[in-house]
Amino acid sequence: MLQPFLQHTSALMKTRAALSASIFLSFLTAAMIIMVVIVFGNLEVIRAADRRVQHSLAVETATTKVLAAALEDQTNVRFESALNELITLTRDNPVQNRRLEALRQIAESHRRADILSENTKLQETSEHIRVQQTAHLIALSEAFRAEEARLARVRQSRRDHAFFIAYSTVLAAGLTALAFGLGLGLWGVRASVRREREILGFAKAKAQTLAVVSHEIRTPLNGMLGMLQVMATEPMSDAQRRRLEVALESGETLTTLLNDLLDASKLEAGRLELLEEDFDLDRLLARQEAAFGTVARNKGVGFQVEIQPEAAGDWKGDRVRISQILANLISNAVKFTADGKVRLAVSAPVTGGLRFEVRDTGIGMEEAALARLFTPYGQAGAATAHTYGGTGLGLSISRSLARLMGGDITVQSVPGQGSCFIVDLPLERGRRVEAEVETAPDLVDLRVLAADDNPVNRHFLSSVLTSLGVKVDLVEDGDQAVAAWRAAPYDLVLLDLRMPVCDGFQAARRIRAEETHGARTPLLLLSGDVSADVQKEGRSAGIDGFVSKPLDIHTLIEAMTGALTDGRAQAA
Template identity: 45%
Template sequence: MHRVLYCISQDHDWRVTLLAVIVCLAGMGSAFRFIDRARITDGARRRRLAVSAGLIGSLSIWATHFIAMQGYVGAADLTYDVALTAASVFMIFAAVGLAVFVFMSGADRTRRVLAGLIAISGVAAMHYLGMAALQAPVHLSWNPGLVFASLIGGMTIAGTTAFFYQRGSLGQLALNALGASLSIVFLHFVGMAAITVTPDPSMGLQTGLSPDAMRTVVFVVALAIVAVGGGLVFMAYMARASALGHIREAVEAMSDGLGFYDADDRLVLWNARYAEVNPELAPFLKVGMTFREILQIGINEGRYDEAIGCEEQWIAERIRIRRQGSSTIEQQVGGDQWLQIQDRRTPGGGTVTVCNDITALKQDAQALREARDAAEAANVAKSQFLANMSHEIRTPLNGVIGLSQALSKTELTPDQREMLDLMQASGRTLQTLLSDILDLARVESGKLELTEDAFDLEVAVREAAQLYAENARDKHLGFHVDIDVEEGLWVRGDVVRLKQVLTNLISNAVKFTSQGFVGLTVHRGPDVNGGATLRFTVEDTGIGFDAATRERLFSRFEQADGGITRKFGGSGLGLSICRQLAEMMGGDLDCESEPGGGSAFMLTIPMIVCERPAQSEPKAAAAPDEWRDRVRVLVADDHPTNRRVIELILGQALADIFTVENGAEAVEAFRTQDFDLVLMDMQMPVMDGLTATREIRLHEAAMGDGRVPIVMLTANAMPEHVAAGRAAGADHHLAKPFDAAELLTIVADPGLLLNGEVKAA
């Protein structure tokens, strides 16, 4: 170490040594700058930057060596062998070029360290070739230990620098350049310290590059390196200034107000929009004012109504929220204006504040809330309207159908029987249309819920088909049902809705077929998403339809054409409801047809196989002529026609009927008399049926009496009405217009309701 320090301080001119170090730092900094930029680009630009890095690095290393040699005072009358000097130039260019190639070929540390070792090996070769190029009347001897130390030390420093290399800020660039320069300077001066110069007068001065010529070459190279380095610094400064200018323009162009505060919460910069959204601050904004002062200005200007009377507490809370590092608040200022204020902490401890004027958004949100409330109110009104219309239509319809059923039990002439049949058919059509309209409304509102019951597939299909078998025979059509699944197959699903779809399809097939046949086929369908399916196919030889009609057939209020509507009737709702029901069941409904060639409708639903549930043998209902005891029935209904219909139907039974007009009278009658069955309307004056039912159940509990079956016999037929009746204490729900046979079955043995042997509606 003493020999190295002596060489640097005594054998070299310190001024030339300092120049060599400066040239090395500038050259290495420029080379690493080119490498950093090359690593983030590609193509021809990447290659140009890599070549530039190799050239500037090679020249700076060579210039460092020969500038330092110009300051060496250990020998006089030096000349330089041209061939060896050229060889040193070639060696450093080759080594640095190879190092840059390896460095750019990958981003891992192994490649970086390998590149650093290749470069420093080239520096060593260049150094000792340059030393061999020295020509002077002296004899040079070498200290092997120092030569070895120069190689090992230079490689260690170079490898360490490459290992910790990072592309990033100017500070990181300076560290990279310093490490590389230190490895070069260490190798050079330790290598120079290894020389012992012994004058030898016998050796004459040899020809070669003179010291003046070498100084000129080195000066030119050094000047070029400094120029490149200075140019890079200047370009970096201009790029930074340009980038800052662009950032400033972008900040000014922002639609949101932006203010930047330093670590002491003092205002540093802001854009014009920041002053626009905070008009009370515009005359006072200046660099250095604190955020607390800004809040105080707003309070003084009366911008914050919520701070009145508690100014200090409000300011403290606002600053506390701001210091959380990341916060977003909505603040009402100046009456109707709303601001969204976002505070974000920077890594340096500063705060970026972004102000958005969200007054329009608040107004839109309020308008949306009002629109939502109006829509909900309209939806409630629509539901109420549908419920009311259902009730109002079902009430007279119950009279038409009920009276026609009662009339059918009397002696009639053939003409009267025909007219009665037409009345009953028209009533059933009107009832179907009403059900379709209500089903559509419930599907659209999401209030239609499917059940998951176990049912015998074959029984359900044949029950649905049987409803229109007689109609097909009346039109002299072939009618067949083929069920191609294992016998006794029980599946899980909503059997009521399945029957609804099948009966609609069969009804249409029979209606639109004048000759030929109508058939229903059931078989296993293709697996969908790994699950088994059932395929129901309803075929006919009817009028059919074309492809254009097929596209709109499942739309609401659509049929094949206007003529069909006039000829065959119908609402155009059935297929739309059927497809929506199929989709709710997890399946699909599609069709195939051609004009005059018949049609085929395919319903595909998931097949969920289940075990047959254990059931007790149902108790057979007694026929009217088998009744032995008279049944006392309390009928509560405010509509006289409905009361008369019930009286006429129950006139066939051994029943004593007591009628009242409202719920209050029903409760009073129940308290004073004994009844076997209560038929309760739901919508009545004075006291509704639900309240009356609850009062009757309370009376039974208070008196310790047994439970009397209560049937809600009402035009309120929606699921929520059924649920409300159950909750009030009713045992069954019959929707008007009701089936006379079902009512007679219940009256024949009301106890079936309490035993659960009559299925709830």
């Protein structure tokens, strides 16, 4: 089935997604580490360059102080202090230290010249020495300043270079990570979309295959159940009737299982559509009570249906699917309740819509069982599945249908005390539906044309319709049906959907195209698939009603009566 395939594919997608995420995170982490190392390394260079620039400014200031002190200070105190400060600042530069030592010697000579100037005889010589040494002092100071300026420019260049590298590294790492992330993200999205298309394609192919297989299974099943129903109308002993009832019940169980598998496949493929129409809620609940009341009472379990006055009346929704949800829940409640009662309560919350509560006094469930209750093919436990049977599809399908309608199903359960399933559906009020007149259909002497390619189905239709007094003609395909309809008037035509040469839709279109005004023949489609898509196409082809296979005698009679009534109303 599709479920293991989906689980395997989901696990594979998760594994690949995790691998892609790991690769991306590893790459991003490595890029961040490299970026941090480079940035912090260059930040240290920048800080060092900043310190050297500050150092150059300090040296410049100290040089100015030394020069001023050498030229002005007679006591040599300011000069020695400024010179010592400058030597301390340039202790790591031997070239500058030699210049400073020369500067100290010139300053000393300058001071000796000042001493000589005190002697009148040597005043001219002292002045000459002072002029020379002052020029030399200024030249040394300028050379010292030039060297410090050159060093400052070198340090500033290194600082700018380091800042550029750090900035470029951060930008490159960010852009690289962004580009890699975007590329990986796009690859992931494309891969995910491709895998999703593959899964959906597989699911659709599976749904189509199941539809074909379902038709092939329903054909012999329809013949078997049909003939059993015919036999049920004949006289027989009590023992034979009990055996017949077991056979009918087994066939109905097989039909339910087949319908569940087909519905699950359609839901997985996203091909199940809802058919909204106005319906009478009271009538829908009455049918549920009629279907399950006898079963519950035969088991010794009470069955009660309660509807609040504000919930009664007409609503709009998919009546068949709502009935299917309730039937699944009520059937489970009756199955898992050995003593006590099952109650179906219907209310209309102030928020709108309808709320159905199916409450039982059965075995209840543990919290762990509730977590897997709505998973496809999941059941409360192995012991429960062994004791009570079932496929585990009913609740999954019911919740999927409820959510397809915009609602949901929740559950509350206490082990040993029972469970309560709550169905919330956002339905709207519908137009009033005229009550069906429960009268016995008069089909005697009715002329019916039935087209079906399967001989077993034709034999069943002949047996059932003949027993009702209907005059029936049988053909094998749609082409023969159109030819027979042309040759003689018929009150009703039954068309199988899947037939060789000409299917039911094609035959209906040809009949409608050839009809004269005011002479409309009611057409019923017999098919194992009466989904919304089939009904939509059938209505456009001119089909008046639909009957699901395997055929039920009462359902067939009801559909024939309804089509005849509608046909007469349209003719009038």
